[in-house]
Amino acid sequence: MKKLLVAVVILFTTIASAQKNSILLGGNVGFSSEKIGESKLENFEFSPKVGYQFADQWTAGVEGSIVNVKTKGTDTTEKYKIGGFVRYTVPLSDVFSVFGDLGAGYQSTNVNDAKGMYVSLTPALFINMKRGFGLNFSIGGINYDNLDGKNDPRQERFGFNFGKTLNIGISKNFGL
Incomplete structure (x- = not known):
């Protein structure tokens, strides 16, 4: 059932502008995949x-994230993450726009039942393909998150990763 739900969500979320x-x-x-020696x-x-x-x-909404990390052995x-976001978009032409997403919310992991919060700011480029379909490109952003586990010390992370990542997404706007 989970796989079917994920497949339906993927179908509907691969379409946004x-x-x-x-x-x-x-x-x-x-x-991503990484191999070092036998690891x-x-x-x-x-x-x-x-x-x-x-x-x-201006756009406001809900965002989520599911991450699965497998390490050999x-x-x-x-x-998991669930939260809200606000997006500010500046059109450069009929084809190109730039936008910034500010997101914040709750996160958890199955390692020591850790729970915490996150905040992220991501600038991006939107390319309008046709009829509200588009491609979104970002090359990093700024993020902060923390996690508190039952038997672990509090973890806090701050990241500034411009130029270290490349994200490509597909989006679709549906008029009301």
Whole structure:
């Protein structure tokens, strides 16, 4: 049942853009693999967003993230995030726009039942393909998160990763 639900969410979230009084559906899917000697790490992430564009340049909505990390020889780590976001968009032409997403919310992981919060700021480029379909590109951002586990000390992370990551997403706006 979980796989079916994830498949339906992926179908609907791979489609999002920017028009007043419209619904924005979008998201990212990511995968990475790292092998050092006999050690192997695989990371899969699915991050959907659903928002409402209430003004010409402003969108507000809900975002989430499911991360699955597999390390050879150890248990699988699962991380979940749910929160809200605000997006400010500046059109450069009929084809190109730039936007910034500010997101914040709750996160948890199955490692020591850790729970905490996150905040992120991500600038990005939107390319309008046709009929509200578009591609979103970002090359990093600024983020902060913390986690408190039952038997672990509090973890806090601050990241500034411009130029170290590349995210590509597909989006679609649905007019109301």
